[in-house]
Amino acid sequence: MKNLLKSLIDAFEERTGLLKIMADLAEHPVPPDTGWWYVFGSATLVAFIIQVVTGIALATAYVSSSGNAYDSLQFITTEALMGNLLRGMHYFGASAMVLLVGIHMGQVFLMGCYKYPREFNWVTGVVLLFLTLAMGFTGQLLRWDQNAVWSVVVGAEQAGRTPIIGDMLARFLLAGKTIGGATLSRFFAFHVFFIPAIIFGFIGIHLFLVLHDGISEPPVAGEPVDPATYRQKYEKIINERGVPFWPDAAWRDVVFCVAVVAAIFLLALIFGPPKLDNPPNPSLLARDPAPDWYLLWYFALLALIPHKLTTPVILLAPLTGVIVLLLVPIVSNKGERHPRYRPWAVASVIIIVMMIGTLWVEAEREPWSPDFEARPLPIAVVGTNIGPVVDGAKLFHEKGCEFCHEVSGYGGHRGPSLTWVGDRLTRADLTVRIMNGGYNMPAFAGLLTEDQLGDLVAFLESRRKER
Amino acid sequence: MATETAQSRGEALSPERRVFITKVSLALMGLASLLVAVPIIGFIIGPLVRRFPPRWRPVGSVDSFKIGETVKVDFRDPSPLAWAGVTAETAAWLRRTSEDKFVAFAMNCTHLGCPVRWLQEADLFMCPCHGGVYYPDGRVAGGPPPRPLFRYPVRVHNGQVEIRTSAIPIG
Numbered sequence: 001m002k003n004l005l006k007s008l009i010d011a012f013e014e015r016t017g018l019l020k021i022m023a024d025l026a027e028h029p030v031p032p033d034t035g036w037w038y039v040f041g042s043a044t045l046v047a048f049i050i051q052v053v054t055g056i057a058l059a060t061a062y063v064s065s066s067g068n069a070y071d072s073l074q075f076i077t078t079e080a081l082m083g084n085l086l087r088g089m090h091y092f093g094a095s096a097m098v099l100l101v102g103i104h105m106g107q108v109f110l111m112g113c114y115k116y117p118r119e120f121n122w123v124t125g126v127v128l129l130f131l132t133l134a135m136g137f138t139g140q141l142l143r144w145d146q147n148a149v150w151s152v153v154v155g156a157e158q159a160g161r162t163p164i165i166g167d168m169l170a171r172f173l174l175a176g177k178t179i180g181g182a183t184l185s186r187f188f189a190f191h192v193f194f195i196p197a198i199i200f201g202f203i204g205i206h207l208f209l210v211l212h213d214g215i216s217e218p219p220v221a222g223e224p225v226d227p228a229t230y231r232q233k234y235e236k237i238i239n240e241r242g243v244p245f246w247p248d249a250a251w252r253d254v255v256f257c258v259a260v261v262a263a264i265f266l267l268a269l270i271f272g273p274p275k276l277d278n279p280p281n282p283s284l285l286a287r288d289p290a291p292d293w294y295l296l297w298y299f300a301l302l303a304l305i306p307h308k309l310t311t312p313v314i315l316l317a318p319l320t321g322v323i324v325l326l327l328v329p330i331v332s333n334k335g336e337r338h339p340r341y342r343p344w345a346v347a348s349v350i351i352i353v354m355m356i357g358t359l360w361v362e363a364e365r366e367p368w369s370p371d372f373e374a375r376p377l378p379i380a381v382v383g384t385n386i387g388p389v390v391d392g393a394k395l396f397h398e399k400g401c402e403f404c405h406e407v408s409g410y411g412g413h414r415g416p417s418l419t420w421v422g423d424r425l426t427r428a429d430l431t432v433r434i435m436n437g438g439y440n441m442p443a444f445a446g447l448l449t450e451d452q453l454g455d456l457v458a459f460l461e462s463r464r465k466e467r
Numbered sequence: 468m469a470t471e472t473a474q475s476r477g478e479a480l481s482p483e484r485r486v487f488i489t490k491v492s493l494a495l496m497g498l499a500s501l502l503v504a505v506p507i508i509g510f511i512i513g514p515l516v517r518r519f520p521p522r523w524r525p526v527g528s529v530d531s532f533k534i535g536e537t538v539k540v541d542f543r544d545p546s547p548l549a550w551a552g553v554t555a556e557t558a559a560w561l562r563r564t565s566e567d568k569f570v571a572f573a574m575n576c577t578h579l580g581c582p583v584r585w586l587q588e589a590d591l592f593m594c595p596c597h598g599g600v601y602y603p604d605g606r607v608a609g610g611p612p613p614r615p616l617f618r619y620p621v622r623v624h625n626g627q628v629e630i631r632t633s634a635i636p637i638g
């Protein structure tokens with residue numbers, strides 16, 4: 001039996017030569033001591049493979065029709081065997097891929113692995129980063145609920161800010177002049193065929209280049225990269241101290257990748273997929289659309305910039321991001337690789353991480369969104385139950401002031417807190433502010449009667465630390 | 468082996484001919500690609516050229532709207548595709564300003580297109596996304612919106628209020 005198997009394998013190998021190619025690839029020599037920092041690239045690939053297989057499985061039940069997708073998602077989530085788990089894995093797989101692509105990029109940058117001769121592989125990596133984000137956005141839209149529909153509108157409006165061709169771009173995204181039957185089919189084709197095909201191509205180039213130029217050796221402080229001598233130096237390391245990739249270096253990738261797969265599985269099992277929102281009916285208006293976490297920070301940025309900068313930021317920020325990242329290996333393709341001698345590199349990573357982190361925290365709070373759920377102020381906060389102050393407190397809620405202004409823990413955070421406004425502003429100041437409005441505030445001049453204004457001012461005046 | 472000539476490997480072409488044949492081959496492949504690409508690109512940009520005639524949609528009888536009130540009216544997109552389902556639904560804010568005058572505002576905030584809400588008590592439109600505020604007549608009252616709410620044409624026809632549906636207002 002054993003002999004039969006061996007002769008079959010030999011016959012196959014003699015005709016194809018595939019086994020030798022695979023063995024050579026697996027055992028190609030890599031620098032020693034690559035360590036745990038080198039696992040993130042393979043982990044990103046594994047996350048991508050999970051996305052491909054779970055995505056194909058989901059596609060066997062998902063209906064990519066604007067009118068039916070929502071029902072098919074509900075079927076997958078609540079009725080299909082393990083559908084909930086599968087949707088969860090596709091979601092957490094996406095999250096893992098975005099996170100790992102980011103970490104992989106950070107590690108490659110901090111260790112200077114993008115320097116000569118690996119500049120072009122950095123470029124293919126940048127392309128893969130943006131393709132991954134494009135998959136994230138289009139994938140979120142396939143969760144075809146109310147949030148998705150409004151996200152498409154917001155996306156189209158942003159595209160519409162482009163000079164001259166904006167209207168065309170927006171209509172291209174919507175697949176028409178309104179959200180409708182053609183919209184989802186188009187995003188489905190992008191998410192499932194078009195973008196993945198490009199990703200496959202670029203992963204192919206990315207991996208080919210890893211083999212062509214070799215895995216970078218761990219950086220040593222004080223040993224700068226010199227394009228004139230690097231290749232010989234690298235050859236020397238490989239020839240003298242190189243170890244086979246499999247299993248000497250690859251076992252760490254295996255351990256980490258298995259941990260990633262287990263994490264995706266467990267998170268999906270415990271938390272499940274994101275809840276489906278209301279049906280994708282554009283006539284349902286009670287919705288504040290927000291992207292999934294990986295783009296939430298950018299959403300926060302658009303909310304926080306001065307209003308006049310909206311169009312330039314929408315148009316130029318993503319473009320600047322791409323250009324800066326593509327310029328990295330052109331600006332510095334030689335010299336020190338070790339982060340100890342590259343303070344600016346370390347500082348820029350810290351700044352970017354902190355910036356995105358801060359925007360994330362803000363996006364979770366959403367202080368720029370009016371709080372439509374704000375409840376009327378209770379008597380305990382108002383401080384009395386008779387007179388103009390009570391009427392003013394009622395108006396404070398009814399006229400929408402409370403949606404944007406907080407008083408003693410009630411209300412929104414769009415505008416300044418008015419908990420102690422009586423200590424800050426006089427009666428005259430308050431009247432002027434209310435009547436004239438401001439940068440973000442409506443002028444209430446035509447919207448309040450004289451009595452109402454008086455009550456409102458009386459209420460606000462009573463907001464003092466000492467009554 | 469070292470002295471192997473072009474002849475011994477078969478009929479090698481002359482350098483000029485090789486250049487010529489390379490060019491012809493590339494041109495032929497380009498032509499084939501073009502034949503495939505034209506219908507694909509045409510198909511994908513189809514929505515940009517598809518005719519989209521606006522259509523008057525009834526949203527209720529004149530009597531059902533009170534003067535001075537703003538209400539949400541639902542209607543269907545013009546010429547929706549058969550499989551659009553609920554996505555063909557859309558809405559507008561309709562305000563009856565006088566006995567025979569109506570104004571219809573698009574629900575999209577002019578900042579980023581989010582759905583604005585009408586606050587009855589406050590007499591304001593407010594956007595949940597970034598706090599854009601509009602007056603009852605659609606003018607910007609505060610926040611990031613760069614321009615007033617977009618308006619749809621409205622008419623009264625046989626006792627029915629009708630809105631002329633059109634594209635999602637972009638930019």
